[in-house]
Amino acid sequence: MKYENITEGRFLDRPNRFIAHVEIGGQIETVHVKNTGRCKELLVPGAQVFLEKSGNPARKTAYDLVCVNKSGRLINMDSQIPNKAALEWVKAGHLFTEEVQVTPEKTYGNSRFDLYACSDRRKAFIEVKGVTLEADNVARFPDAPTARGVKHVEELIRCMEDGYEAYLLLVIQMKGVTRFEPNWDTHREFGETLQKAQKAGVHILAYDCLVEPDRMEIQDPVPVRLERD
Template identity: 55%
Template sequence: MRYDSVIQGTFLSRPNRFIAVVDILGREEKVHVKNTGRCRELLIPGVCVFLEKSRNPARKTAYSLIAVQKGDRLINMDSQAPNAAAWEYLLSGMSWIKPDLVQREKTYKDSRFDLYYEQAGKKGFIEVKGVTLEEDGVVLFPDAPTLRGLKHIKELENAACQGYEAEIWFIIQMENVRYFTPNIRMQPEFGQALKDAKGNGVKIHALWCHVTEDSMEVAGEVPVIL
């Protein structure tokens, strides 16, 4: 996936979940934050950020914040990017799944999963989670408690028990990481739910991405430690 019209700026502050104040060529500008998560370890005053210019001249904010420099790592923090990257990866033929049919946002019971596919007579669901939290090369999810995430895991378990293929893809929005593990300090229940899901047939994958200032694509897999 690729962005258009990307420029560099310096992060100054975040008045609320949706808005950041960024210095762009010496001018303070309010920009849209494409991630409502906390991201406190990323959005630190003075860090370099990358912004995409909106094509809509009527929009209140002219730019969207899409990536941030954290030390020597460039981290994409656009919450819509993981789904787009997973979609492209699934269609590319590079993954272990070679689908005959792929659909986005398929409803199953009380949940709507990000991807649905059919392959050689089998039907499957994939739930995609974007990962931006990194500590010493280890990536973790979630960065805040998520009831929605727990619900998705339980529904995937149910689907697996009903004969569907069921997978969770943790899309790591950066490169050069060691492994993925659930953030049990933040939400122990999430880590336990992943263990239970794996035991009941849900496959769990962590996929790192090649990230540039204006693009992000799935590049490989890293170990998952539960």
């Protein structure tokens, strides 16, 4: 996934979850934040950030904040890019050995999953979660309680019971992490649901990403640790 018209800036503050104030070229701009999560460990005053300039002159905000430098590590924080990167990645043959037809936003029963992959050999639902939270080189999800995330994992279990393959793909939007684990302190139920899903046969996969100011690409597998200390 590539961005166009990337500009560097300095983060100042975030009045609400949708916008931030960023200094760009000596001017203070109100920009759109493409992640409604808390991201408090990323968006700290003075942080180097990267923004994509919009080509739409009618927009209220001219820039989208998409990437941040956290202590020398670039972290993509665009909540829309993991699904797009996962679609490219699966289509390119990185998840399955055979060629598959991939459909985004596939409805099944009362559920809608991010991706559906099918071939003569398989029918698989894939739910994608972007991960931006990191501490001591460990990636964790979620950064806030997520009833929606629990529901998605439970629905993957139901897909398994109905004879489909089911995957939870955790797209870690950075390099250099040693493992992924649930954020037990923030949402214990999500971690317990992951454990339940793994026992039911849901494939829980984590991959890191090559992140540059103007692009993000899914790259290498990361160990998943679901045991709680």
